[in-house]
Amino acid sequence: MIDPLRYRKVVNGVMTGATFICALAVLAILFAILGYIVAQGIAALNIDFLTKLPKPVGESGGGIAHAIVGSMLLIGIAILLGLPSGILAGLYLAEFGKNKLGRFIEFVTDILAGTPSIIVGIFAYTLIVLPMKRFSAFAGGAALALIMIPIITRTTQEIIQLVPQTLREGALALGAPQWRVTLGVVLRSAAGGVATGVMLAIARVAGETAPLLFTALGSHHWSTALDRPVASLTVTIYDYAKAPYDDWHAQAWAGALVLVMMIGMTNLAVRLFTHSRYSGTHP
Amino acid sequence: MPEHRLVDHDLNRLRDKVLLIGGEAERAVAEAMQAFISRDSQRARAVVDHDDAIDAIELEIDDLCIDVLALRPPVAGDLRFVMTCARIAPVLERIADHACNVARHALALNLEPQVKPFIDLPEMGRLAVEMVHASMDAFATRDVSQARALILRDHRIDDLYNQIFRELLTYMIEDPRTISRATHLLFAAKHLERIADYVKNVCEQVVYMVEGRVIKHVGIE
Amino acid sequence: MMTKAKLAMPVNLLEKSTAEPMKRPALDSKVTIEQLNFFYGPVQVLFDISLTMPSRRVTAFIGPSGCGKSTLLRTLNRMNDIIPHARLQGRVKIDGTDIYQTGMDVVRLRQRVGMIFQKSNPFPRSIFENVAYGLRINQLVRSRRELDERVEQALQQAALWDEVKDRLKESAFGLSGGQQQRLCIARALAIRPDVILMDEPASALDPIATQKIEELIVRLKEEYTVVIVTHNMQQAARVSDHTAFFWMGRLIEFDPTEKMFTKPAHQMTEDYITGRFG
Numbered sequence: 001m002i003d004p005l006r007y008r009k010v011v012n013g014v015m016t017g018a019t020f021i022c023a024l025a026v027l028a029i030l031f032a033i034l035g036y037i038v039a040q041g042i043a044a045l046n047i048d049f050l051t052k053l054p055k056p057v058g059e060s061g062g063g064i065a066h067a068i069v070g071s072m073l074l075i076g077i078a079i080l081l082g083l084p085s086g087i088l089a090g091l092y093l094a095e096f097g098k099n100k101l102g103r104f105i106e107f108v109t110d111i112l113a114g115t116p117s118i119i120v121g122i123f124a125y126t127l128i129v130l131p132m133k134r135f136s137a138f139a140g141g142a143a144l145a146l147i148m149i150p151i152i153t154r155t156t157q158e159i160i161q162l163v164p165q166t167l168r169e170g171a172l173a174l175g176a177p178q179w180r181v182t183l184g185v186v187l188r189s190a191a192g193g194v195a196t197g198v199m200l201a202i203a204r205v206a207g208e209t210a211p212l213l214f215t216a217l218g219s220h221h222w223s224t225a226l227d228r229p230v231a232s233l234t235v236t237i238y239d240y241a242k243a244p245y246d247d248w249h250a251q252a253w254a255g256a257l258v259l260v261m262m263i264g265m266t267n268l269a270v271r272l273f274t275h276s277r278y279s280g281t282h283p
Numbered sequence: 284m285p286e287h288r289l290v291d292h293d294l295n296r297l298r299d300k301v302l303l304i305g306g307e308a309e310r311a312v313a314e315a316m317q318a319f320i321s322r323d324s325q326r327a328r329a330v331v332d333h334d335d336a337i338d339a340i341e342l343e344i345d346d347l348c349i350d351v352l353a354l355r356p357p358v359a360g361d362l363r364f365v366m367t368c369a370r371i372a373p374v375l376e377r378i379a380d381h382a383c384n385v386a387r388h389a390l391a392l393n394l395e396p397q398v399k400p401f402i403d404l405p406e407m408g409r410l411a412v413e414m415v416h417a418s419m420d421a422f423a424t425r426d427v428s429q430a431r432a433l434i435l436r437d438h439r440i441d442d443l444y445n446q447i448f449r450e451l452l453t454y455m456i457e458d459p460r461t462i463s464r465a466t467h468l469l470f471a472a473k474h475l476e477r478i479a480d481y482v483k484n485v486c487e488q489v490v491y492m493v494e495g496r497v498i499k500h501v502g503i504e
Numbered sequence: 505m506m507t508k509a510k511l512a513m514p515v516n517l518l519e520k521s522t523a524e525p526m527k528r529p530a531l532d533s534k535v536t537i538e539q540l541n542f543f544y545g546p547v548q549v550l551f552d553i554s555l556t557m558p559s560r561r562v563t564a565f566i567g568p569s570g571c572g573k574s575t576l577l578r579t580l581n582r583m584n585d586i587i588p589h590a591r592l593q594g595r596v597k598i599d600g601t602d603i604y605q606t607g608m609d610v611v612r613l614r615q616r617v618g619m620i621f622q623k624s625n626p627f628p629r630s631i632f633e634n635v636a637y638g639l640r641i642n643q644l645v646r647s648r649r650e651l652d653e654r655v656e657q658a659l660q661q662a663a664l665w666d667e668v669k670d671r672l673k674e675s676a677f678g679l680s681g682g683q684q685q686r687l688c689i690a691r692a693l694a695i696r697p698d699v700i701l702m703d704e705p706a707s708a709l710d711p712i713a714t715q716k717i718e719e720l721i722v723r724l725k726e727e728y729t730v731v732i733v734t735h736n737m738q739q740a741a742r743v744s745d746h747t748a749f750f751w752m753g754r755l756i757e758f759d760p761t762e763k764m765f766t767k768p769a770h771q772m773t774e775d776y777i778t779g780r781f782g
Contacts, residue, residue: 170625174638175615495767
């Protein structure tokens with residue numbers, strides 16, 4: 001005879017334990033990766049590494065300042081190209097997209113979001129690099145923008161659909177024209193969520209390598225020109241990691257550490273931003 | 284009425300209490316008249332003694348009305364019903380008071396020999412009892428035509444009263460020794476006449492309750 | 505129907521106005537609905553509604569859920585325009601002008617016919633900016649000083665000024681539910697409409713906040729024509745001068761409120777307000 005209360009308690013305990021172990025496993029893997037990167041990368045990480053250009057092969061020391069700046073440049077271009085179109089497309093889908101065209105755009109956006117990034121790279125290569133006859137920062141930024149757009153579009157749409165209809169009606173009832181309602185009230189009240197979407201999109205493209213191989217190419221020199229090849233953290237890590245030199249390997253690890261920290265900080269910024277300004281205050 | 288509402292419980296209790304005080308008032312008038320006619324002092328005293336119980340019912344109705352108004356504010360027909368109960372309970376209580384007064388006059392008269400055989404007074408009493416009864420009927424069945432008919436019947440009691448008045452006047456002129464006893468008789472008749480007036484008030488409230496129409500001070504038309 | 509009711513009720517025992525009757529203009533009609541039919545796609549939700557609402561009075565719409573009272577309210581500032589497949593027949597006149605005539609400026613209409621919603625809906629802005637919003641987008645003020653004055657005035661009218669005057673720059677979300685609703689009323693009052701529509705303005709509020717809103721409504725009719733939809737019949741009885749009872753998309757009865765709640769003309773009204781159905 002099994003006591004039902006005892007039985008329930010046992011089952012409850014087993015299930016709780018199982019979920020806890022799974023969570024622990026995920027955390028363990030994450031910390032293993034992070035720990036390994038830190039352990040491997042911390043040795044080569046110093047001020048010079050962050051501020052100096054690379055030394056020629058054979059010389060020790062040097063840094064990847066060009067790649068850090070290059071990554072920022074690429075992301076900046078991607079934001080400039082992808083942010084407005086992504087947000088506006090999301091706005092359109094949420095506010096006016098309840099029709100065939102809207103559903104078609106949603107469909108296309110989802111396909112774009114699911115497209116492997118290397119294909120996006122080849123696309124940018126064909127459309128920008130080949131006609132311009134050179135690899136360029138602009139082509140790299142455009143490729144990253146293409147990856148960003150569907151992410152921003154869909155998160156913006158989701159967030160804006162969460163804005164209560166009564167808020168729109170409230171503004172319309174005050175005699176506000178539709179476009180002012182959309183920009184001044186709807187988008188504004190969704191700002192926190194949209195910002196989160198944008199930050200996540202940035203974090204996502206910051207880690208992309210494949211689309212940059214065909215577009216920004218990479219460089220060992222200092223360059224901020226939009227029509228020249230430019231270095232990026234990911235491609236630099238890729239190059240250094242497959243090189244036959246031990247000190248390059250160490251620098252690749254350090255570069256990986258810098259990249260992880262940058263993405264981590266972006267995520268942290270998202271958390272702080274959304275918590276301090278918007279959480280708990282939205283009706 | 285498809286559903287039973289919370290307020291129905293209170294309204295039913297209220298109606299039962301009003302019918303109870305109406306029945307008590309009617310019985311008081313009937314008993315007082317019996318005591319009067321049969322010169323039964325014991326019976327008359329019983330009527331006077333019972334008045335406190337009737338007063339208590341009136342207070343109960345008061346409380347019930349206030350509770351309903353405070354806790355389940357009624358509207359429309361319910362509101363008119365509660366207002367009607369609140370208004371007719373004191374009227375019925377006063378009818379019972381008048382019955383007591385009739386009984387008191389009976390007690391006084393029983394100490395002396397009878398002036399004359401009663402003819403019109405029993406008829407008046409019978410009529411008053413009948414009218415009280417009919418008004419409560421009209422209230423219970425929401426019968427406005429009966430209520431209106433009763434209002435028009437009031438004049439018959441008035442006629443009887445005037446007749447008794449004239450008759451007693453002649454007695455008093457003929458034999459001044461009868462003045463004290465005749466006055467008691469006259470007062471008793473006056474009380475019965477007042478009871479009929481109160482019945483009229485009850486009937487006016489019944490019309491208001493059912494139709495929402497105010498006919499007091501205005502007349503039936 | 506209304507005139508008849510007025511003749512039958514020569515003495516208005518429940519006159520709610522605190523102002524002397526002399527100050528109040530005669531009952532001229534402000535909003536007139538003529539033979540209005542309303543459809544959501546193939547479904548007809550309002551049937552042949554004709555109704556005249558007097559100026560500077562509170563008119564309450566009551567009736568069971570889904571009776572069409574909110575839909576009717578929303579026809580008065582063409583808020584139903586934003587609902588796809590909504591269709592309307594008949595006329596709605598405000599001050600004699602058909603608001604559904606071609607060429608009608610809906611934005612201008614909504615400046616004249618303000619609306620308060622069931623759930624308070626402050627914008628994600630400061631208290632001050634919420635009230636200033638309508639003034640800014642409609643360019644109703646010329647200077648910063650005028651803007652400040654109009655905002656203060658509106659908050660005063662909505663009986664909120666004393667509670668918020670020291671925190672105008674703070675977020676509107678920091679206010680309590682009742683304060684948020686009064687803020688929304690202030691926001692609507694700021695652009696000085698003639699008519700104010702209220703769609704169950706107190707249904708989400710506690711009794712004290714509700715009482716404040718009700719007192720406000722009664723005060724507002726000194727200057728505005730108020731139309732309020734409410735589920736709370738006692739509320740309709742407390743604040744309104746006229747009450748319209750709707751059932752299944754039809755207007756069953758429209759009468760002075762005191763008549764409606766003491767001796768309704770229609771048996772269905774009686775059954776509804778005494779709680780026998782609905």
